[in-house]
Amino acid sequence: QAAITGKMQTLQRQAFKGTARVAPNAGRAAKLVVRASAEQSRRQMLMGVAAGAALMMRPNEALASPVPSQEGIKVLCDKECVDKLESLELVTLPSGLQYRDIVVGKGPTPPTGFQVVAHYVAMTPSGRVFESSLDKGKPYDIRVGGAQVIPGLDEGLQTMRPGGVRRLYIPGNLAFPKGLKAAAGRPSVPAASPVMFDVQLLYIPGLEDDE
DSSP states (O other): OHHHHHHHHHHHHHHHHHHHHHHHHHHHHHHHHHHHHHHHHHHHHHHHHHHHHHHHHHHHHHHHSOOOOOTTOOOSSOHHHHHHGGGSOOEEOTTSOEEEEEEOOOSOOOOTTOEEEEEEEEEOTTOOEEEEHHHHTSOEEEETTTTSSOHHHHHHHTTOOTTOEEEEEEOGGGSOTTOBOOBTTBOOBOTTOOEEEEEEEEEOTTHHHHO
């Protein structure tokens, strides 16, 4: 019986040694698994960064792409006029609206509620035309103060005189709150973005008739 007990103890010691020899190998295998997982995570992170960088480049690429030509569109202020704009006085109103008078008109300014007959060319800050009465071949009838047009244009008309031509620099809060969608030959206008209007006040029906 003592011999059997001794043999069993010997087998147990051998089994423990075998387990001790296997344990380091198992530890190395676990480390390899952890390293492989970390490497895979690092690769996924790098791929994500690269994809993000590619997405960030797309707007720049869009800006760099050529825009459709607008040659032939009628304007109130041509290239020679635009080159001289910087030399004209820039007036800033409390609302944030700014303007330069290209031609100062004569006569009365339109009282609130009166209609005016005017041409205008509406543009993005880069000069892309998105609406023009000149292209339509007919001026607009606008009731001053009647909320028929955007606030910036309405305010800009109130101090103009017949025969005057003015460039309005309209801030986003006085422009198109919902923006305008692009159309054939017309660029889009983002919501609440600044715009420019060249305006020619032709006459004020009722006032000029009385003079």
